[in-house]
Amino acid sequence: MNIVVCVKYVPDAQGDRTFNEDNTTDRANVDGLLSELDEYAVEAALKIVEAGEGEVTVVTVGPEQAADALKKALQMGADKAVHVSDEAIHGSDAVATSLVLAEAVKKIGSPDLVLTGLSSTDGTMSVVPAMLAERLGLPQVTQVSTLEVADGTVKGRRDGDAVSESLEASLPALVSVTDQINEPRYPSFKGIMAAKKKPVETWSLADLGVDAGQVGLDAAWTKVESFAQRPPREQGEIVTDEGDGGTKLAEFLAAQKFV
Amino acid sequence: MLYVDVNVKCVTTVTPAQKRPILPMFELTKDHEDFRHVVRDFAEREVAPHIAQWDRDHHFPSHLVPQMGELGFFGLVVPEEYGGAGLDEGAFTYLCLAIEELGRVDQSVGITLSAGVGLGINPILTYGTEEQKQRFLPDLVSGKTLAGFGLTEPDAGSDAGATRTKATLADGQWTVNGAKAFITNSGTDRTSVVTVTAKTGERADGKPEISAIMVPSGTDGFTVEPAYHKLGWHASDTHGLTFSGCVVPQENLLGERGAGFKQFLKTLDDGRIAISALAVGLAQACLEQVTEYSKTRTAFGKPIGINQGVSFQVSDLAVMVEAARLLTYKAAWLKDELESGRRSVAEVKQAAAIAKLYSTEAAVTGTRIATQIFGGNGFMEEYPVARFYRDAKILEIGEGTSEVQRMVIARGLGLPQ
Numbered sequence: 001m002n003i004v005v006c007v008k009y010v011p012d013a014q015g016d017r018t019f020n021e022d023n024t025t026d027r028a029n030v031d032g033l034l035s036e037l038d039e040y041a042v043e044a045a046l047k048i049v050e051a052g053e054g055e056v057t058v059v060t061v062g063p064e065q066a067a068d069a070l071k072k073a074l075q076m077g078a079d080k081a082v083h084v085s086d087e088a089i090h091g092s093d094a095v096a097t098s099l100v101l102a103e104a105v106k107k108i109g110s111p112d113l114v115l116t117g118l119s120s121t122d123g124t125m126s127v128v129p130a131m132l133a134e135r136l137g138l139p140q141v142t143q144v145s146t147l148e149v150a151d152g153t154v155k156g157r158r159d160g161d162a163v164s165e166s167l168e169a170s171l172p173a174l175v176s177v178t179d180q181i182n183e184p185r186y187p188s189f190k191g192i193m194a195a196k197k198k199p200v201e202t203w204s205l206a207d208l209g210v211d212a213g214q215v216g217l218d219a220a221w222t223k224v225e226s227f228a229q230r231p232p233r234e235q236g237e238i239v240t241d242e243g244d245g246g247t248k249l250a251e252f253l254a255a256q257k258f259v
Numbered sequence: 260m261l262y263v264d265v266n267v268k269c270v271t272t273v274t275p276a277q278k279r280p281i282l283p284m285f286e287l288t289k290d291h292e293d294f295r296h297v298v299r300d301f302a303e304r305e306v307a308p309h310i311a312q313w314d315r316d317h318h319f320p321s322h323l324v325p326q327m328g329e330l331g332f333f334g335l336v337v338p339e340e341y342g343g344a345g346l347d348e349g350a351f352t353y354l355c356l357a358i359e360e361l362g363r364v365d366q367s368v369g370i371t372l373s374a375g376v377g378l379g380i381n382p383i384l385t386y387g388t389e390e391q392k393q394r395f396l397p398d399l400v401s402g403k404t405l406a407g408f409g410l411t412e413p414d415a416g417s418d419a420g421a422t423r424t425k426a427t428l429a430d431g432q433w434t435v436n437g438a439k440a441f442i443t444n445s446g447t448d449r450t451s452v453v454t455v456t457a458k459t460g461e462r463a464d465g466k467p468e469i470s471a472i473m474v475p476s477g478t479d480g481f482t483v484e485p486a487y488h489k490l491g492w493h494a495s496d497t498h499g500l501t502f503s504g505c506v507v508p509q510e511n512l513l514g515e516r517g518a519g520f521k522q523f524l525k526t527l528d529d530g531r532i533a534i535s536a537l538a539v540g541l542a543q544a545c546l547e548q549v550t551e552y553s554k555t556r557t558a559f560g561k562p563i564g565i566n567q568g569v570s571f572q573v574s575d576l577a578v579m580v581e582a583a584r585l586l587t588y589k590a591a592w593l594k595d596e597l598e599s600g601r602r603s604v605a606e607v608k609q610a611a612a613i614a615k616l617y618s619t620e621a622a623v624t625g626t627r628i629a630t631q632i633f634g635g636n637g638f639m640e641e642y643p644v645a646r647f648y649r650d651a652k653i654l655e656i657g658e659g660t661s662e663v664q665r666m667v668i669a670r671g672l673g674l675p676q
Contacts, residue, residue, distance in 0.1 A: 187297050189331030
């Protein structure tokens with residue numbers, strides 16, 4: 001069973017987020033990491049391969065620093081990594097990202113399974129998995145919280161607000177997993193040391209045969225017009241209890257339509 | 260976040276003593292930093308959210324032990340054949356990084372690792388027979404079990420030679436009688452064995468013959484006393500132990516008969532560097548806490564850090580953290596170099612005492628600065644600096660008091676003894 005896991009390098013949610021002059025997220029000058037939601041996909045892939053056999057390849061599209069996301073996945077136990085990096089990709093939207101990923105997955109080979117996380121933790125669009133499946137002509141089983149691979153099929157459960165759907169598709173397929181599916185492991189010391197010897201290939205758009213005009217900010221279907229920092233939270237209202245504290249509290253709750 | 264950037268190239272070739280540069284040179288590599296990241300991530304996700312509760316409840320988080328084992332923390336200095344990392348070089352520096360990063364979040368968890376390796380695993384690894392190693396090490400490395408080391412007694416601390424616990428050999432069995440005090444990891448639900456030092460006779464020169472004997476948990480006559488009420492380190496397991504007519508097989512002798520004290524002294528330097536790393540973690544945590552607090556806490560309409568009375572204290576703490584870290588990792592590096600035969604025991608001993616003395620006093624000072632800057636909040640258990648303050652003091656005491664470190668340093672300088 002050969003699995004390709006698509007991962008993203010995202011700014012650390014605990015750090016300061018900044019934007020470039022062209023209103024794109026600054027990925028180069030901030031502390032970044034492997035998107036936590038992608039850790040679940042890596043873990044799911046490792047579990048499948050450990051239970052049987054095969055190989056896990058992780059792929060990312062991103063600037064030079066994105067290699068750190070691949071390294072983390074390799075430390076966790078993935079076998080090899082592919083880093084697609086090209087200046088022209090800067091500012092790409094989900095449509096272009098899925099194109100680059102699709103070509104990368106094709107070049108890696110024909111995996112039995114393509115895994116992704118639920119969404120990225122920075123863009124949070126959740127559309128790349130579906131787009132990627134379409135581009136690869138694979139059945140898509142998205143946002144599942146369980147995953148079972150057996151006899152040429154993949155089964156998963158998608159939990160909605162009201163119902164849970166049990167899905168099944170024939171392999172090869174694309175599956176995106178939620179943060180409910182497992183507990184991602186921490187890299188062990190041996191994993192860290194082993195990762196240093198694992199192969200990482202770096203590909204450009206030319207290596208993938210993708211025309212630079214199809215990607216990047218200029219080709220994006222959507223564009224961030226402007227951004228503004230959320231105003232800092234204001235101090236709450238302090239009510240001095242002069243015997244009528246309860247009434248004031250009730251009035252406040254009523255005014256906010258809580259009661 | 261403050262990292263020391265030790266950008267000096269490591270001298271790896273064997274240099275004759277007289278040609279050695281005056282400044283020893285060492286560096287923390289990318290590999291070290293990668294490992295630091297993982298430990299930090301683990302500590303922040305698995306320890307930080309729960310530690311206030313564990314501290315309040317005096318709860319030993321036993322479940323963390325196998326988790327740390329799986330990540331390889333207990334096996335950093337252990338050969339592969341017993342489940343360890345099997346590192347050729349630099350193993351001790353990795354261990355110090357793990358202790359520092361755990362200690363940055365919580366000292367109890369840091370000491371659990373430090374003692375687990377330094378006092379539990381190391382004596383067996385260094386002095387054990389092949390059979391003893393095979394029997395105990397794999398489970399200790401995986402974190403399935405923990406081991407303790409009992410040296411201190413109610414009446415024998417820094418003067419470990421005054422040991423009163425006795426072991427007599429008859430019919431192929433040791434009978435142990437006596438008591439041990441303040442023994443870390445000795446009473447957990449996964450403690451498999453405690454090695455104790457005991458008088459096993461008298462030497463030709465009239466001094467007591469001290470040997471180390473392994474007493475498995477659950478042996479008849481081996482009683483683990485109720486946990487101590489400690490000022491700090493509430494999530495660490497510490498007990499007094501009593502032995503009355505406790506019988507173990509002759510082959511439970513660890514190392515040579517009569518070498519118990521000498522063997523112990525050899526592990527002291529490692530322990531001191533490890534405690535130094537633990538202190539660096541605590542001082543670092545204080546620095547992070549006060550830096551943030553000085554920016555966000557306002558008084559008289561301004562952040563308190565604008566006052567030099569505050570900012571100078573924070574600056575002093577930053578200097579202490581940097582100096583403590585450099586001393587610690589220099590000592591750890593020397594220890595690793597000693598393993599590779601490139602340094603002498605005397606160099607390591609001196610560096611270990613200097614690092615331990617400075618770092619632990621810096622940590623105590625750091626927690627005092629932190630609680631002071633936090634003001635009334637610093638006295639409240641809602642803020643971690645209150646726990647840091649309670650946890651710090653023992654650092655100046657355990658693994659040789661500050662006074663003992665000064666004695667060691669003075670001896671190293673050749674002062675009259």
